Amino acid sequence: MKINSVKNFLLPFAICFLLAMGLYPDSTLDPTLYSTEGLELDYNISDDLAMVEHKKPKSNIFTPHLGKSFEGFKEALAFKESRGDYFTVNTLGYLGKYQFGAETLKLIGIYNPNQFLYNPELQEKAFLANASRNKWVLRKDIKRFNGKLISGVKITESGILAAAHLAGPGSVKKFLRSYGDNNFSDAYGSTVRYYMKKFSGYDTSVIEPNKKAKAKL
Known part of the structure; x- marks a missing residue:
């Protein structure tokens, strides 16, 4: 190791120097007698051996904050459905990032589930098309119930669209018009009320109601 080489050289040099001081205590030392010119001295040692104070990593690393935007809405919903995994299929056969069923895919013009599963771009278009279709079907209910309190949940457009998904x-x-008495639950225990509450208050104004919305590449 380089650090040992330096020690091996300097130790005898220091001893000789001290002996010289002892032998000639009154003499004036001539620095030129102790020159290191021509010697190969390497004082470079690696950081893991040296006591170096490293800079702390910056804590202000940029991370996107989606908040209550439409992007925030769809990514939050996707995380709940599949943890954002485009290529997953659950135990009931629901597909992709947003967990679509084959029958719902047919409604928006997709007839090849396997092709759908391996095409993230098509999955994103399918989510938007399905939301547009649901918004058209529920347009009167959105207008009627938005802002009201049902079963302890403030009703919002984004909550309605998430529950429809x-x-x-x-x-x-049925949930809205029964004022919460008819609360559908899926095979995993997720309910309309739960989705209404969890996805409340997002900005989904970008979604245009469209009865005939289709997912096209």
């Missing part, structure tokens, strides 16, 4: 617009209509 879970259970279909028909189940959402």
